[in-house]
Every structure is written in structure tokens, then in C-alpha cells.
Amino acid sequence: MRILICGGGFVGTYSALRLERRLGDSGHEVVLVNPENYLQYQPFLPEAASGTIEPRHVVVALRTVLPRTRLVVGEVETVDHDARQAWVRTLGGEPLELHYDALVLAPGSISRVLPVPGLAERGVGFKTIEEAIHLRNDVLARLEAAAGATDTVRRQALLTFVFVGGGYAGVEALAELEDLARSAMHHYPELHDARVRWVLVEAADTILPEIGAGLARYAQGLLARRGIEVRLHTRLESAEGGIMRLSDGEVFPAETLVWTTGVRPHPLATRSGLAVDAHGRVATDEYLRVLDREGRPVPDLWAAGDCAAVPDVTTGGMSPPSAQHALRQARRLAENLVATIAGRPLRQFRYHNRGQLVSLGRYRGVARLPCNVRVRGLLAWWLHRSYHLAMMPTLNRRVRIAIDWSVALLFPRDVIALGSLERPHDAFLHAAGRGQERAG
Ligand SMILES: Cc1cc2nc3c(=O)[nH]c(=O)nc-3n(C[C@H](O)[C@H](O)[C@H](O)COP(=O)(O)OP(=O)(O)OC[C@H]3O[C@@H](n4cnc5c(N)ncnc54)[C@H](O)[C@@H]3O)c2cc1C
Structure with missing residues (x-):
């Protein structure tokens, strides 16, 4: 069986970790697709920006933490869940078709940008x-x-x-x-x-x-x-x-x-024709199974994190989009996915907000x-x-x-501006331009 995880953030990484542990060498394959080969620990981004933490230290190499997961660096463009098929654009720009048996949707959210001129x-x-x-x-x-x-x-x-x-x-x-x-x-x-x-x-x-x-x-x-x-x-x-x-x-x-x-849910679910709520989130039940338009669980389709509307059984509302919820949902999702494979009963996602x-x-x-x-x-x-x-x-x-x-x-803060890192070719182009002048 192939389990495809779309997104390597909190939900994707923590569900893959738990799946690796639970599935062991059972022959099931876990494939994770993410645009980068690392997980970003977003709560530390402000400190990475101010330089109190070295930016590389707030990201975690997916290949290191997930040795038994197949990592595909790229973006899932769309999925056809009826056909159990996902279309991926790999980092090199090549299209890749991936067949799967179960899908975990975890592409998170994107910035909510308003039409403000400029x-x-x-x-x-x-x-x-x-x-x-x-x-x-x-x-x-x-x-x-x-x-x-x-x-x-x-x-x-x-x-x-x-x-x-x-x-x-x-x-x-x-x-x-x-x-x-x-x-x-x-x-x-x-x-x-x-x-x-x-x-x-x-x-x-x-x-x-x-x-x-x-x-x-x-x-x-x-x-x-x-x-x-x-x-x-x-x-x-x-x-x-x-x-x-x-x-x-x-x-x-x-x-x-x-x-x-703020953020809005990633548009992948909408793009793939899945049922979404008024905010663009895929609705799940308390077991993290994605629901169809009639509110019935869709077989082999799971979701959690910022892209999903996950019921919070402790409050009667919905779970907020936060890292602390995302990673606990991910663990429960993986346990329930394994329970489904083994024919065991599922357990509800239940987490008391720690504040x-x-x-x-x-x-x-x-x-x-x-x-x-x-x-x-x-x-x-x-x-x-x-x-x-x-x-x-x-x-x-x-x-x-x-x-x-x-x-x-x-030590005092480092005040070096390395903005030129964003334009690494400038110096070389400049040199090449002068080289041509000389040659001419
Ligand atoms: C600056 C900042 C500070 C925060 N601080 C806190 C905090 O202090 N406490 C807290 O609880 N929460 C915090 N959050 C919120 C928290 O980070 C999110 O709720 C959490 O990351 C959601 O997890 P996720 O897995 O749903 O999404 P993400 O962690 O965002 O992961 C989604 C992943 O999917 C990938 N992806 C996107 N599109 C595709 C695609 N088409 N195909 C494949 N992969 C795709 C993305 O690149 C990303 O790696 C913060 C967020 C930000 C931005």
C-alpha cells in the first residue's frame, strides 16, 4: 500500500514520523511531497529574522528525520481522488504522476492577501x-x-x-x-x-x-x-x-x-474538486477523515492542520490553525490510518488547548x-x-x-546585511560584462 502525504510541514512531517514508527517494515510505502527538503519551525521565524537564531537552525532536514519515507521535492498540483492519482511538479520542473492508496492532505495555508493597490x-x-x-x-x-x-x-x-x-x-x-x-x-x-x-x-x-x-x-x-x-x-x-x-x-x-x-487554507483542495467549507478548508470528522458534501467520510482521504476544519471535541467548535494543534492532529491521523489498515476502531482527536x-x-x-x-x-x-x-x-x-x-x-548582535545573497549572479554578471568590454 502506498500512502501519499501532500505537504511536509507540521502535519506532513509528524504524520510521516508516526507512520514510519507504526508501519515499520510491513511493506507499506510512505511518500511525502513537499516543495522544499526541509520542515520549517514557523514559531521561531521571528527570532531567525532578528538573528538571535541562525536561520538554518529553525529548519529540519526531512531526509534526516524521515529515513524510511520517500521524499519527492516538488508541488502537488492537483489530485483525482476517485482515480487515486496525484499530479506533481518536481523541483526540476518535470511532471510526475503518483498513484496512491491513501492520501493525507497537509499543504497548510497561504498568506491572505487583499487587493490593496501597490x-x-x-x-x-x-x-x-x-x-x-x-x-x-x-x-x-x-x-x-x-x-x-x-x-x-x-x-x-x-x-x-x-x-x-x-x-x-x-x-x-x-x-x-x-x-x-x-x-x-x-x-x-x-x-x-x-x-x-x-x-x-x-x-x-x-x-x-x-x-x-x-x-x-x-x-x-x-x-x-x-x-x-x-x-x-x-x-x-x-x-x-x-x-x-x-x-x-x-x-x-x-x-x-x-x-x-493572517492566512487562508491552501487552494489545493478546491483545485482538486474536493468539498470545502466557506473558508476554503476541507471538512474532517473528529477522526481526521475528510468528509464529502453530504458529510460522509471519504474512503482513504485524510486531512489536518491549517488546510482543514477539524472539530474540537473539547470545546464543540473547530480547532484553531496552530502548530500545537497541527502536530497532535498529525499523530492521531497517523494512528487512525494505521488502525484502518489493521481493521481496528478509530479514536477521536482530542486535545485541550495549552494556551x-x-x-x-x-x-x-x-x-x-x-x-x-x-x-x-x-x-x-x-x-x-x-x-x-x-x-x-x-x-x-x-x-x-x-x-x-x-x-x-x-556578544552584541550581528548587523551584517547579506542582501546580496538574494542576487548571487550580480558580481559574476558584472565581471562577465567587463570581460566582454575588454575582449571588444
Ligand atoms: C510566523 C509564524 C509564527 C507562528 N507561531 C506559532 C506559534 O507560536 N504557535 C503555534 O501554535 N503556531 C504558530 N504558527 C502557526 C503554525 O506554524 C501553523 O498553524 C502550522 O504550521 C500548520 O501546520 P500545517 O502542517 O497545516 O502547515 P505548514 O506547517 O505550513 O506545512 C505545509 C507544508 O505544505 C507544503 N506545501 C504547500 N503547497 C504544497 C503542494 N502543492 N504540494 C506539496 N506540499 C505543499 C508547504 O511548503 C509546507 O511545507 C505560526 C505561523 C507563522 C507563519
């Missing part, structure tokens, strides 16, 4: 390791460019950073990058009288709605004391030409625009724990770090991250 050209999301690395280089390169700018309007545009969306991804990323810029500014005597402006634009009446009103107010106050402007009830109306137009009437130039207004942990930059954080216990400041920050360190797959990565943190405590 956003697609000017904005960047914050969902991948590439975006985290880009933003770190971007912030440091803007400081460098501002240090050399003579035009004051241009200099202020370079020093203005706009984040749209006050959920935990946006707030954590902003807090970490502001920390980075604040430390880096000590090395720029040219900018001693300059104002680095950080603006957080949020359409709702609060940031961090997941942690409750009290902690959200505390977090907002903390950001405000650091000089970060939090604009509630406000939308970005346009970013054309690098000019930010907010719905409260303010207009200002900014060179950096980060879009973190929310939000880091607000070095030594600061907020946390909502079980029994409605609320924690803030250093303890919350430490809990955030400890929890995610414990959850990080592989001892190798946990040790490397712990070393990164220790080094960050002992």
Missing part, C-alpha cells in the same frame, strides 16, 4: 524562512542606505517600517525586528538624530485577539513604550509608489511593508496558560522559548538553538 509590488509576507531572512537583510540594508542618504524625505522613507496585521506572527516579527534595528542603530553615528518609525496597522479594535483583552492591552502598551505606533481600527488603503495611505487619513512614504493579516505564548522581543512576552492563568514579562518570554525549544524536532536542532541563544547573550 501591495503585491511593495509588500512581503512573513510565513517562510526565505521571507524571514529577506526581512532581516532588508531592515539592515535600509539602515545602511539611510546612513548614506542626503535627502531627508528619502531617509525617513528608508527608516519607516510598516506592518499590517496585529496577530501573533505580525507582532512577534515586528517586536524582534525592532529589537534588531535598535541594537544596530548604535553603530550608525550618521543616524544619531534620525527617527526609526515602526507602524503596526490593525483593522480590528485590538492586537493579539487570541490572548484576551487584558494581555493584549499590556502588549500594546509595551510596544507603545518602545515607540511603536499601533493603529487600531485602521486599514492600509494603498501602497502604490511606496506611499502608504491609511484609512485614518495619514499618508507617508515607507520603503518596507510587511503583510501579516498561547507570545514573545515580544528579548525578555518580554505574554502568555495565557491553562486554567486561565495569565503571565507577562520575562517569565512569559522564557516560557515561550522553553516550550518551543522542547517542541523543536531533533536533538541536533535543539542543541544548536540553545547555543545560538547563549552566544546572543554573550
